[in-house]
Amino acid sequence: MSASKSKVLLIGSGGVGTIASYALEYAGKAEVTSVLRSDYAKVVEQGFSIDSCDYGKIPSFRPTNVVNSVEESLKFGPFEYIVVVTKCVPEVSNMIDVIAPAVSPESAIVLIQNGIGIETEAVTKFPNNVVLSGVSMIGSANLNSHIVHESTDSLKVGVFESNKLDNELTQAVCKKFVTIYTNDKNECIFDESVKFSRWRKLVYNACLNGVCAITGVDSGRLELFGGVDGIIRKAMKEVLAIAKSDGVELPEDIMEFMIRSDDPVYYAPSMLVDVRKGNLLEIEVINGNPIRIAEKNGVSAPYLTLCYELLKVIQRKTMEQKGLLTVPKERPVPK
């Protein structure tokens, strides 16, 4: 049966990516080659340990092939699907350049990442490959190769509008991916309006996620301290206006739905967690790209714009702390 399995290359084994590998291999329809970096040695030796709300306790999970570079993965290809589940931080690394050596004429690229406009580079660089859009709703974290998976894996997959390929082909490729990903424990659907789902998720991410990161408080405190009334509702209205200018009409009540979505928990959104850990944030795709769409379409979005500008400064502060940029020893001044 092994010959009929789809070959999948998976990049990014954080909490979401490792559960995706597991899901793909669970029903025996895919053979996953996983590119690992920091976890490589440990996983080769011991595998991931998983504690999952969907799959239970798995003492040791090792994807079929574990490699430590894309170059090394090539011997297990060619790949039918190349699944990217990394954080999207284009200021620091270009994931499309990273996967390029593995992209064959038949490969479909699946971007399971947050944000808007994340596909531009893939579609431009690989105009003859299908590029799929995955919007994941899951709670899962990788704590030093131990996966704590707390809320069920629910994945919507569709075709990016910007694919200029035959519609029937792209849909077939997408639906096949849904078939191999789906098993009896998770939820994975083909989403004809995946663009809607992507903008919908952004209502939370561009607003609550970003403002909690800037202010350093969880979403419960943000509300108690006046930030939901003073900031979030206004910023969310801007997201809805930008989405509309991009052809996506989100219902007004999505705003209250997202504001209440962490109830009754003092919940620290992922960007706040990352700020606290000194990690980089996905600000270009979550905050920057919507602003650029707003500018292009003439939509006023002062709150989101200022949040983005503040997050850019915070991101550069983190980059300096991580040694990814240095400031001149003396402050440069105009002559």
Added chain:
Amino acid sequence: MSASKSKVLLIGSGGVGTIASYALEYAGKAEVTSVLRSDYAKVVEQGFSIDSCDYGKIPSFRPTNVVNSVEESLKFGPFEYIVVVTKCVPEVSNMIDVIAPAVSPESAIVLIQNGIGIETEAVTKFPNNVVLSGVSMIGSANLNSHIVHESTDSLKVGVFESNKLDNELTQAVCKKFVTIYTNDKNECIFDESVKFSRWRKLVYNACLNGVCAITGVDSGRLELFGGVDGIIRKAMKEVLAIAKSDGVELPEDIMEFMIRSDDPVYYAPSMLVDVRKGNLLEIEVINGNPIRIAEKNGVSAPYLTLCYELLKVIQRKTMEQKGLLTVPKERPVPK
């Protein structure tokens, strides 16, 4: 000669206030009663030690009278001037209530504090007392009753517009204060347009000070990381527009002057220093009051408004950390 000295009550012996006490006693024209709290015991015993760019090294300075409460100060009154040099954080303490027991019919109240609209309560509560506006330009810090005074004491004093008293009286009271404060080492002038000076200083404080506090970077990095172009110039334009609506026409080039005013230093503005130390910020008088004037006068100020809203959240986070507010154990949710 002691009988001819002006009796001055001084509240707030931080870096600015202690140099003010020293200045007032230096030329022998005033007798200062200083209300201390945290420094009280140490200063009674040893005095302040001062390292001053204006006065040199002073091993031990003790104002004429040192007390630990306004009530205790009364035995040294009545006071001709009551000088308030505290940080202005009305969310936490009402300084006018604090000084009230010491205000006699002849007392003038001198507010050497940052921000706009800081006099409202004094003028309302003491309509028959002169209320003076002091705008201080000084670099001075109190490090555990050791004063490090690094840039010269330059004080502008004028009469708040909202004083409804006879103009000749208020000006005479103000000029007398200038006379007793001035000595051969410092600079103190009677400022007929002190309102202009107050708004002028706010161009720096509401923008660079606030945004450095929010992002956690000094003003040099803020510029290198894009925040001056992306945020500060827009926010400063809003300050100028609000000032104009309040009758104060600031020159356009004040913006670049303030942006360059920390050159060539990677300078941490006071609000950033306070955030790093976990101190409360003067957000209501520096950020909140200008926004309220903008709203009243129909001036659009989205950047300053969002900065204020973010700072309010950060302030409440600090208040929680300091035990000045508590959040419910469980996050309240709407029924």
